[in-house]
Amino acid sequence: MAKTKQGKRDVDAYTIKGTNKVVRVGDCVLMRPADTDKPQYVARVERMESDGRGGVRVRVRWYYRPEEAKGGRRPFHGAKELFLSDHFDTQSAHTIEGKCIVHSFKSYTKLDNVGPEDFYCRFDYKAATGAFTPDRVAVYCKCEMPYNPDDLMVQCEGCKDWFHPSCMGMTIEQAKKIDHYMCSDCAKENGAKRPSNSYPVSPNSDSKGRNPGVYDNWMDCHAQVNGFASNLYQRYKTWEEANRTWLLYKRHQDQATEIKAAIAETCKAPEKPPTVNCSKDLIIILLVVVVAVQMWLLFAK
Ligand SMILES: [Zn+2]
Numbered sequence: 001m002a003k004t005k006q007g008k009r010d011v012d013a014y015t016i017k018g019t020n021k022v023v024r025v026g027d028c029v030l031m032r033p034a035d036t037d038k039p040q041y042v043a044r045v046e047r048m049e050s051d052g053r054g055g056v057r058v059r060v061r062w063y064y065r066p067e068e069a070k071g072g073r074r075p076f077h078g079a080k081e082l083f084l085s086d087h088f089d090t091q092s093a094h095t096i097e098g099k100c101i102v103h104s105f106k107s108y109t110k111l112d113n114v115g116p117e118d119f120y121c122r123f124d125y126k127a128a129t130g131a132f133t134p135d136r137v138a139v140y141c142k143c144e145m146p147y148n149p150d151d152l153m154v155q156c157e158g159c160k161d162w163f164h165p166s167c168m169g170m171t172i173e174q175a176k177k178i179d180h181y182m183c184s185d186c187a188k189e190n191g192a193k194r195p196s197n198s199y200p201v202s203p204n205s206d207s208k209g210r211n212p213g214v215y216d217n218w219m220d221c222h223a224q225v226n227g228f229a230s231n232l233y234q235r236y237k238t239w240e241e242a243n244r245t246w247l248l249y250k251r252h253q254d255q256a257t258e259i260k261a262a263i264a265e266t267c268k269a270p271e272k273p274p275t276v277n278c279s280k281d282l283i284i285i286l287l288v289v290v291v292a293v294q295m296w297l298l299f300a301k
């Protein structure tokens with residue numbers, strides 16, 4: 001064993017108090033939180049050393065739960081999702097209450113049974129800046145959300161995209177019963193061939209959106225428009241351009257002709273973003289304009 005500081009030496013293994021579970025460097029552990037109402041902290045053990053007084057100190061790298069990260073929990077975060085942070089600490093080994101496994105996202109989605117000790121991590125997280133790596137992940141469904149492994153999704157046999165039953169106007173029960181699924185777009189294309197498999201989204205006439213405005217990232221913009229059948233959004237290259245269009249829209253909200261012009265401008269050839277971009281460096285300006293269904297229908301013509 002390597003000598004480190006005076007009286008301290010590296011420890012290879014630590015047995016969790018009151019158990020026969022042995023912790024080694026590289027293992028993931030559950031640690032007692034300062035506030036006992038909170039869920040246990042999750043950490044990866046980077047190093048263990050004796051404290052020179054019969055105890056063991058562990059150097060840990062924290063995993064953050066979505067609620068502990070900047071931006072909080074998003075709809076696509078699974079219940080067992082963790083972010084590997086760049087936040088390190090040294091703790092008494094006494095605070096270790098159990099062991100756990102933090103899987104890669106891929107291996108987590110292949111688990112037959114998810115036990116209480118199973119977690120997954122697909123993002124690294126910088127605690128100081130709130131930045132995630134990778135800053136882009138694949139998105140699915142009409143709602144363009146990253147995959148939440150807790151949510152049931154059905155795959156379209158036509159376009160091979162995956163869809164949330166609720167986004168396609170189905171209940172979970174209906175979705176579980178169908179063997180072959182065609183999304184509404186593909187069903188439309190295939191016309192009479194597969195009419196029974198299409199579940200058109202029923203428009204929600206109460207939808208007015210949440211907080212219409214200008215957003216500097218797709219995640220926040222998406223949070224505003226998600227689930228609103230009458231939502232409108234558009235990406236702009238500059239903040240000024242987005243702001244200008246937004247102010248124009250607001251100013252002329254009561255003047256039908258000008259609204260029409262603003263919407264026509266706003267929604268010219270809406271482009272489907274292929275990925276979600278969480279990067280603060282890459283500024284994507286999005287304008288969220290939410291209008292009543294009638295207006296949307298008017299535009300849709
Ligand atoms: Zn969806």
Ligand SMILES: [Zn+2]
Pocket residue numbers: 156157158159160161182183184185186187
């Ligand atoms: Zn499809």
